[in-house]
Amino acid sequence: MASPLRCLPRPALRAARSCRAPLAAHSFSHLGPLLSSTPAAHPQPPSQDLKGGNRPASVPLGTAKRLPEFNLEGKVVLVSGAARGLGLVQAEALLEAGATVYALDRLEKPSPDFERVRTRAASELGTSLTYSRIDVREVEALNAIVQEIADKHQRLDGLVAAAGIQQETPALEYTAADCDKILGVNVTGVFMTAQAAAKQMIRFGNGGSIVLIASMSGxxxxxxxxCPAYNASKGAVLQLGRNLASEWGQYGIRVNTISPGYIVTAMVEDLFVTYPERKTEWPKQNMLGRLSQPQEYRGAAAFLISDASSFMTGSDLRMDGGHAAW
Known part of the structure; x- marks a missing residue:
């Protein structure tokens, strides 16, 4: 389609082009009150040279001066399944954004990398990471721990429900007990964790953000x-997220899901030893032609827990390299 400017007579065309530069550089600060409904909650950064000439080098992202909507300082966030893997990676991202993070997991001891993250939180990031051992199927104990955390801080702001288990078994060989175990952790456990967090968010009246880890397999x-039971459980998590969002929006609680693609974790690396063909075949099944790393989901957790996603609820953030878009 031709540019509208080409339809102008030559003198008018030259005049219009001569006005382009001043118009592009014009300040639209007079629209500020119209574009920002809560200026006090989201202070605007001072005028800065676009090339970074007078940008303070010491001001990190996610602060009052740079991308303030990502700032989680003063926020208390729970991450279930955070003893290792994806949950721990997302917990570290929330710590970097300033949150106080509590990791919930059923492991007797978290992975060796957990101590590195906990030490970094205290010595470098000015916040804390605390571990609590709990099986998300133990509902009474789960509620007690979540309430204790909320009582200590007089608030609860976020939850990333990343606890989940997998079992690869043909449908004709699946036992009822194994199916109940998968659904018990991946659906009921996620539901009860979200419920425990929501009760405290409602009690203190500050609202909050809940993120459920689903999967492209949903x-x-x-x-x-x-993995028929696992895939069914992740489909249930997607629908659970939408339903919780519809019920809890009135309390200022947002509920969203993340659907990762194949992630190269220690468990997946072990799987490749048994099934070496998957290491070459799985990358061919998505549009990027590779598998993902846990670190690639850091930003998703920070985005959904923070005010950067303040008008997003009942949605799924699918991050699968385009696997499900073929």
Whole structure:
């Protein structure tokens, strides 16, 4: 389509082009009151040279001066399944954004990397990471721990429910007990964790953000990966997120889900030893032609827990390299 400017007579065309530069550089600060409904909550940064000439080098992202909507300082966030893997990676991202983080997991001891993150939180980030051992199926104990944390801080602002288990078994061989175990952790456990957090958010009246870790497997059937109960459980998490969002929006609580694609974790590396063909075949099944790393989901957790996603609820953030978009 031709530019509208080309339809002008030559003199008018030259005049219009001569006005372009001043117009592009014009300040629209007079629209500020119209564009920002809560200026006090989201202070605007001072005028800065676009090339960074007078930008304070010491001011990090996620502060009052740079991307303040990502700032989680003073916020208290729970992360279930955070003893290792994806949960721990997301917990570290929340710590970097300033949050006080509590990791919940059923492991007797967290992974060796957990201590590194906890030490970094205290010595470098000015916040804290605390571990509590709990199986999300132990509902009474789970509620007691979550209430104790909320009582200590007189608030609860966020939850990332990343606890989950997997079992690869053909559908004709699945036992009822194994199916109940998968659904008990991945659906009921996630539901009860979200419920425990929401009760405290409502009690203190500050609202909050809940993020449930689903999977692309809740949307598609994985080619060559026989896990009917797991996929069903992740489909349930997607629907659970939408329903919780519809009920709890009145309390200022947002509920969203993240659907990761294949992630290269220690457990997946062990799986590749047993099934070496998957290491070469799985990357071919998405549009980027590779598998993801846990670190690639850091920003998703910070985005959904923070005010950067303040008008987002009942949604799924699918991050699968385009696997489900074919």
């Amino acid at each position: 949307t598609i059937a994985n080619r060559g990966l026989i």
